[in-house]
Amino acid sequence: MYYALGAGARLYRVTSPSTTWPTPLLGQGAYFTHGGRYNRAGQATVYCSEDPLVVITEAAFYQSLVWQLRISAQRFSAMTYPLVSDHILWCFVLDPPPPLIDLEHRQAQHTFQFPPHLVHNPSLNPRRGVQILGQPASRDYAGTQELADEIRAYLPPPGANQVRPEGVKAPSVRMRKKYSFQPFQLALFVMDPSIHLAFADRATLLNQWQLRLEFEEAAPRKAVSNTTVAIDWTAPRFQLGPIGQPALPAYSARPRATQHTVAPQWHLIDIRYA
Numbered sequence: 386m387y388y389a390l391g392a393g394a395r396l397y398r399v400t401s402p403s404t405t406w407p408t409p410l411l412g413q414g415a416y417f418t419h420g421g422r423y424n425r426a427g428q429a430t431v432y433c434s435e436d437p438l439v440v441i442t443e444a445a446f447y448q449s450l451v452w453q454l455r456i457s458a459q460r461f462s463a464m465t466y467p468l469v470s471d472h473i474l475w476c477f478v479l480d481p482p483p484p485l486i487d488l489e490h491r492q493a494q495h496t497f498q499f500p501p502h503l504v505h506n507p508s509l510n511p512r513r514g515v516q517i518l519g520q521p522a523s524r525d526y527a528g529t530q531e532l533a534d535e536i537r538a539y540l541p542p543p544g545a546n547q548v549r550p551e552g553v554k555a556p557s558v559r560m561r562k563k564y565s566f567q568p569f570q571l572a573l574f575v576m577d578p579s580i581h582l583a584f585a586d587r588a589t590l591l592n593q594w595q596l597r598l599e600f601e602e603a604a605p606r607k608a609v610s611n612t613t614v615a616i617d618w619t620a621p622r623f624q625l626g627p628i629g630q631p632a633l634p635a636y637s638a639r640p641r642a643t644q645h646t647v648a649p650q651w652h653l654i655d656i657r658y659a
Contacts, residue, residue, distance in 0.1 A: 386492035387547070388554040390435075390482035395634070396571070398433040399444040399596060402471045406593075407585040409475050412575040422526045422572070423533040423553060429575035430533075431584060434557070436636035437474065437645075439568050442560040442654050444472060445598050445621050449656065452600060453618075467608035468600040468616070474625070474633075476592040479584060483551035483573055486536050497535050503528050507558040507659050529555075537574050550574075551581055561657045564640035594633065594647070595626040619658070622651045 390396075398409045412429030414421070424430035434440050452468050486493050488504045508526055533553065541547035552573035560568040573584060602609055603617040625633055625647040635642035645652050 386487055386490040386496060387550070388485045388487040388490075390479070390485070392480075392482070393478055394435055394482060395476055395478060395591060396433045396435060397437040397440045398431065398475045398477075399440045399472050400475065402473055402595070404473055406475075406590055407588060410477070410584040410588050412573070412584075420526065420530060422529050423555065424572065424574075425530050425534070428533075428537075431552075431573040431575060432570060433573065434568075434570045436568060436639055436642075437476075437633055438636070438639075438642075438654065439557045439560050439570050441474065441596065441598075441623055442568075442656055443557060443570065444596075445623070445654060446559040446656050446658070448598055449600065449618050449621070464611070466610050470598050472596040472598065474594040474596040475590070476594075478589045478591060480587055480589065481582075483581075483584075484548045485552045485554045485571060485573075486539075486550045487554045488532075489554075489556060489567070489569075497532060497539075499528075499532055503532065504555050505558060507657065533572065533574075537576070549580065551576070559657050561655055566638075566640050568639070592631070594630055597624045597626070598622075599624075599651075619656050620653055621656070622653050624648050624651050 400409050400414070410431055412424075412431045414430075414432065420426045420428065421430060421432065432440075432443070448470050451470075455462070455464055488494075489501065494501055506528070536550055536553055539550060541549065552571055554569055554571055557568040557570045562568065575584065598621055600609060600616055600618060600621045601607060602613050603615040606617075609616055625645060628648050630647045632647065633645040635644045
């Protein structure tokens with residue numbers, strides 16, 4: 386039920402453009418808010434992936450929620466166009482690699498007693514504030530957060546020849562399954578230094594790219610403006626920079642994966658919302 390990262394496995398993570406190294410390894414992204422899929426507020430967790438397209442797609446999904454909220458509130462707060470946002474894409478290696486529980490493994494599902502569809506459920510964080518009449522009911526990450534709590538506290542039985550897990554390998558519900566391949570993300574638990582060596586102390590930064598995301602009009606494809614009727618939320622595009630940076634390598638385990646070149650080239654991604 387363990388997933389072993391290969392020696393020298395490249396890991397990717399997306400952060401805000403103001404982030405500096407090694408902050409991406411401190412796990413503070415959802416620490417001060419209402420938590421994430423595999424962490425509650427106050428539980429530091431590093432969300433990353435071996436597949437750069439997974440973290441870009443996940444970041445684009447959450448950016449879409451930001452734009453949708455701003456659109457909803459634009460009568461009270463001026464909206465800006467086009468729908469472009471800037472981020473940083475990081476690439477790093479952890480040595481030693483953390484032991485992870487594979488949540489798609491049958492033994493993990495038996496040990497921690499959860500149905501396989503739990504980790505494929507595309508739920509969202511609960512809405513903050515008072516529920517307003519007419520709004521759809523909130524959805525939350527309670528099930529996966531509780532599962533992560535159990536795994537954080539898991540101690541292998543004596544003689545089991547296992548080590549204490551430092552995170553989970555989980556399916557990415559925002560990137561679609563293609564060619565029988567299930568994209569996945571990693572949630573690395575930042576725990577007490579007495580339990581494990583901090584990720585920031587065992588990481589090597591390999592590269593970083595400027596990452597630009599843009600949501601466009603559905604048809605024809607062009608920048609969103611205040612006259613736009615339909616926005617294509619499912620297929621944003623991204624651009625890497627600066628010019629002169631190496632291309633983003635393809636994740637070899639994903640069928641038909643290709644590398645992604647830097648600016649001025651744009652690349653499309655496909656977001657799964659439900």
